[in-house]
Amino acid sequence: MNITVLGEATFESPIGHSISDSLRIPENIVIDPTSTAKEALTFELAGPRSKLFFDPKHTRAGIITCGGLCPGLNNVIRSLFLELHHAYGIKEVLGFRGGYQGLDPAKGKEPIVLTPEFVHNIHKEGGTVLGTSRGPVDIPVAVDNLIQRGVNIIFTVGGDGTQRGGNALFQEAKKRGYPLAVVGVPKTIDNDVAFVTRTFGYMTAVSEASRVLSNAHNEAISVENGIALVKLMGRHAGFVAAGATVSCQDVNFALLPEASFKLDGFLAALKERIIDRSHALVVVAEGAGQDLFAADELKKDDSGNVKSKDIGLFLKGAIEQYFKSENSPIVMRYIDPSYIIRSSAANSEDAILCDMFARNAVHAAMAGKTGLVIGYMHDRFIHVPIELLTSRKKSMDPESFQWKAVQASTGQVDLFE
Secondary structure (H helix, E strand, O other): OOOOOOOOOEEOOOOOOOOOOOEEEEEOOOOOOOOEEEOOOOEEOOOOOOEEEEOOHEEEEEEEEEOOOOHHHHHHHHHHHHHHHHOOOOOOOEEEHHHHHHHHHOOOOOOOOOOOOHHHHHOOOOOOOOOOOOOOOHHHHHHHHHHOOOOEEEEEEEEEHHHHHHHHHHHHHHOOOOEEEEEEOOOOOOOOEEOOOOOHHHHHHHHHHHHHHHHHHHHHHHHEEEEEEEEEEOOOOHHHHHHHHHHOOOOOOEEEEOOOOOOOHHHHHHOOOOOHEEEEEEEOOOOOOHOOOOOOOOEEOOOOOOOOOOHHHHHHHHHHHEEEHHOOOOOOEEEEEHHHHHHOOOHHHHHHHHHHHHHHHHHHHHHHHEOEHHHHHEOOEEEHHHHOOOOOEEOOOOOOOHHHHHHHOOOOOOHHH
């Protein structure tokens, strides 16, 4: 996939090594020699280039964080700044506050001028020091603001909606002939971004969720006929619920968006479990079982995402009602730790991943590349056009090893039919 460049790169890079623009990473590395399918996509390898488009002494960059919280946001902010400041020696880095609203002078607060002192300890905390919000911004107004402030580079840290906004900024700046490098760092705790093997924050979420599941198991097993129901993140993909299930190994039922289930079959299987073992641990991803709700007008959040119905509370009520009708007493524990998990600080694995995403984003921007998001495939960082990345969603294949691992660790029957 070809990446847009702002023009000829003529400034010498201060980075001691570089890679060629000609290097490519294939989308698929497992090849069937008998297949007649057309050749898969290949992507430009990320990394420092020998020549820069921007003169560091006269370059100003901006950073925004948008959407829901995710472990590692402060790590990304810190590493973006440190690479820009120390490795490239650029003039100034602005932290726009409150998500895209921060790009509108009439709505947002004055941006923060980032310094080594400001970012010194932010990676040790969850959340984002720049603040966040959902929803769009008036794109012409935002570009006016960036031009007036002399911002040459803007890093957009967020999910699909954020990157679509970044693409709009890129297109508007291009239309005006203003050389603005827009580089996205993909953020989603759900790990459902295409062309990204693992998003930052995911492993922290799995670790924190696994701890919750272990404690929920203790709750269930400590009482007669105890049922613990835990709702985890995952609007379109169940990677967090699946990863935590396999990590914990105490889960008896895992309900994911990718695998529909029959409510009657699930309740009957749950009753059998209670009769046999007197306790059960159930995990449900927030996007699972949406077909169980009555069809009505879909509601969307400020970022344009369809709001999921609350499957956790729905299942809690259905379980309680079912066992009451069966004249079978249970002790119900319902736990939704989502906000606690997503506001956690990044663990060491995610901290390293955040650093690599950020540094590769800086390399791309300084070389004058724009309209792209940093991807991560086959243990390599790549450049993905924003439009391509936002056109796809990643989800778990019910035939994949990940889903089979969930089935093996829980022993649950497909679809509970």
